[in-house]
Structures are given as C-alpha cells and as structure tokens.
Amino acid sequence: MLACFCHFLFLMQRCGATENIANANCRCGFTYVRQIFYIFIVSMFSSQVFADKNIVPTSIISENKVCIQCHENENKQLINDWRNSAHAKIIPVVDCISCHGGIHEDAVVKSRHDQTCIPCHGGKEASVVHSYSSSKHGTLMKLEKNSYDWNLPFVLANYRAPGCGYCHMHKSNHNVSTTVRHDLMNDLETKYVTDSMSTVCQDCHSPRYISRLFSNGEGMLEIARKKYREANNLIEQATTEFGAEKLATANRQLMKMQQHLRNVYLGAGHQSPDYQWWHGQPALDGDLLRIKDNLGELRRLGK
Ligand code: HEC
Numbered sequence: 001m002l003a004c005f006c007h008f009l010f011l012m013q014r015c016g017a018t019e020n021i022a023n024a025n026c027r028c029g030f031t032y033v034r035q036i037f038y039i040f041i042v043s044m045f046s047s048q049v050f051a052d053k054n055i056v057p058t059s060i061i062s063e064n065k066v067c068i069q070c071h072e073n074e075n076k077q078l079i080n081d082w083r084n085s086a087h088a089k090i091i092p093v094v095d096c097i098s099c100h101g102g103i104h105e106d107a108v109v110k111s112r113h114d115q116t117c118i119p120c121h122g123g124k125e126a127s128v129v130h131s132y133s134s135s136k137h138g139t140l141m142k143l144e145k146n147s148y149d150w151n152l153p154f155v156l157a158n159y160r161a162p163g164c165g166y167c168h169m170h171k172s173n174h175n176v177s178t179t180v181r182h183d184l185m186n187d188l189e190t191k192y193v194t195d196s197m198s199t200v201c202q203d204c205h206s207p208r209y210i211s212r213l214f215s216n217g218e219g220m221l222e223i224a225r226k227k228y229r230e231a232n233n234l235i236e237q238a239t240t241e242f243g244a245e246k247l248a249t250a251n252r253q254l255m256k257m258q259q260h261l262r263n264v265y266l267g268a269g270h271q272s273p274d275y276q277w278w279h280g281q282p283a284l285d286g287d288l289l290r291i292k293d294n295l296g297e298l299r300r301l302g303k
Pocket residue numbers: 050052053054055056057061062063064066067068070071096097100101102103104107108
C-alpha cells in the first residue's frame with residue numbers, strides 16, 4: 001500500500017497539480033480520477049498476490065514484523081503463543097529471526113538444533129545447559145545428532161533422544177513459558193507443567209515410568225525446600241540478636257542455597273543425577289551446616 005501511495009505522489013508531481021484535479025490530464029494521458037482508480041486496482045491485485053499462501057520468500061529477511069505479517073494469516077495461534085512467552089516479553093526480544101534466522105528455506109531446520117538455544121541460555125557451562133548435557137538425553141544427543149533427520153517435526157519420537165526444542169517446543173508450541181514453573185518455593189504451577197511435560201516424555205517412555213519419575217522429582221524438591229526454609233528461619237530468628245552486618249556471611253550462604261535449590265530443580269527437570277545429587281542436595285546440606293556454624297560462632301563471640 002505504501003508503495004502505491006508513493007507511486008501516486010510521484011504521478012501527481014509529474015503531472016503538476018491544477019485547480020481542476022478531477023478533469024486535468026497529465027502527461028501519461030490519464031485523468032487523476034482514472035489514476036486513482038488504476039492505483040486502487042493495482043493495490044487490490046498486489047495485496048492478493050502477497051497474501052497468497054503459496055508465496056514463500058526467497059531473499060534474506062531481517063525484520064521480525066515481516067515474518068509475522070505472513071505467518072499471522074497462516075497460523076494466528078503460533079504468533080499468539082510466541083507473544084505470550086517470556087521470549088516476546090523480555091528486552092531485547094527473542095524474535096523469529098533469533099531462532100529461525102533470515103533465510104526462509106533453512107528456517108525450521110536451523111531452529112531445531114540445540115545450538116540455537118544454548119548460546120543465549122548461558123552457553124555450555126551454565127547450569128541450565130550443563131544439567132541437560134550431563135543427562136542421558138544430552139549424552140545421546142552429543143553422540144547421535146549427526147545421524148538424525150532434522151527435517152522432521154518434534155513429535156512421535158522422530159528423534160531418539162530429545163533436545164531443548166523437543167521438550168520445550170513440542171508440537172511447535174511457541175509459548176516456552178508453559179513448559180516451566182516460575183516459583184520454586186511453592187507448587188502452584190507444578191501440576192499444569194508436569195501434566196503437559198509428561199505428554200512429551202510419553203512419546204518415548206511409558207506413562208507409569210514418567211509419573212513415578214515426576215513424583216520422585218517433586219519429593220526431592222520438597223526436601224530441598226525444607227533445607228532452605230530451615231536456614232531462612234534460623235537467620236530470621238537471629239535478626240533479633242544481631243545486626244545486618246554480622247549476618248552478612250550467613251545471608252551470602254543463603255543466596256548460594258537458592259542456586260543449589262535450583263540445581264535440584266534442574267536435576268529433576270533435566271534428569272541429571274549429577275545435578276540432583278552432587279550440585280544439589282549435598283551442596284544444600286553443606287550450606288545449612290555452614291549457616292548453623294556461623295550463627296553458633298556469633299553467639300559464642302557475643303557471650
Ligand atoms: C511472504 C510470506 C512469508 C514471509 C514473509 C515469511 N514466511 Fe515463513 N512461510 C510462508 C509460507 C507460505 C510457508 C509454508 C510453506 C512452506 O512450508 O515452505 C512458510 C513456512 C515457514 C516455516 C515452516 C517451514 C517448514 O518446512 O515446516 C517456518 C519455520 C517459517 N516459515 C518461518 C518464517 C520466518 C522466521 C520468517 C521471517 C524471517 C518467515 N517465515 C517469513 C510464508 C512466509
């Protein structure tokens with residue numbers, strides 16, 4: 001439409017506006033009225049062409065809104081799901097091009113590889129990524145990724161081992177936020193998340209196996225929460241005896257506990273025994289002991 005409008009302005013200029021616009025002839029031989037009619041027909045025709053579902057772009061696209069313009073017609077749900085996800089709400093936005101790139105013919109295959117997600121999610125050292133790569137799924141993926149057919153969608157065990165997208169964007173779900181809970185200290189979102197995630201697991205595992213794993217995982221997370229709550233309560237009680245400065249060490253340790261609690265969560269979610277046991281529970285036990293020691297020491301010195 002913009003192009004047509006510019007075209008119109010260009011013609012206006014070429015012809016030179018006169019008082020009687022409706023009847024004036026321009027050098028191209030059309031009256032203004034006819035030109036407007038002509039431009040209207042052309043713009044109708046061209047928007048029909050662009051809306052044609054079969055037209056697939058062949059040049060590199062560098063703007064998110066170009067993808068959305070076409071794909072909103074094709075699949076409104078997909079665009080809405082993306083809009084409701086943390087990816088669309090954060091600044092800078094994680095847009096279509098961040099995952100699909102700007103070359104249309106490669107768009108879907110590119111997005112399916114773990115390497116699309118990993119650099120943004122902290123790189124391979126980050127706990128969210130390492131908890132996955134140290135799991136059996138991650139190990140299999142590393143060994144087998146070159147033998148998978150990445151043209152296939154994330155359904156029906158098309159891949160032997162799942163990668164990031166298989167679980168978090170299963171059946172092309174573009175709202176990744178529906179696949180994770182947002183508050184580790186309570187289980188308000190747990191049922192919803194585990195129900196939807198367990199349908200993913202059941203592409204490859206039996207329902208009984210998965211429901212047992214999930215209830216073990218919740219049990220483990222609850223034990224971790226108890227350790228955190230105990231430490232938190234001890235520090236809170238101690239605020240009646242000591243000022244903030246004296247409690248700084250204990251509070252720093254409590255911050256570490258949040259990280260270790262998250263490790264237990266990631267260990268259970270990403271099925272990494274290493275994160276459940278080594279980076280998770282024993283680390284929390286250590287934190288709790290140190291906090292108790294530290295408060296004991298303050299009391300001894302205080303006497
Ligand atoms: C001119 C309209 C148009 C634009 C612009 C457009 N697409 Fe598409 N796209 C289509 C059509 C039509 C299809 C379905 C045909 C096909 O599967 O190749 C499609 C298919 C896709 C697919 C699925 C391909 C498959 O093999 O399943 C992805 C992914 C995709 N587009 C992403 C994007 C992204 C990302 C952008 C922006 C960089 C974009 N598209 C811009 C029209 C468009």
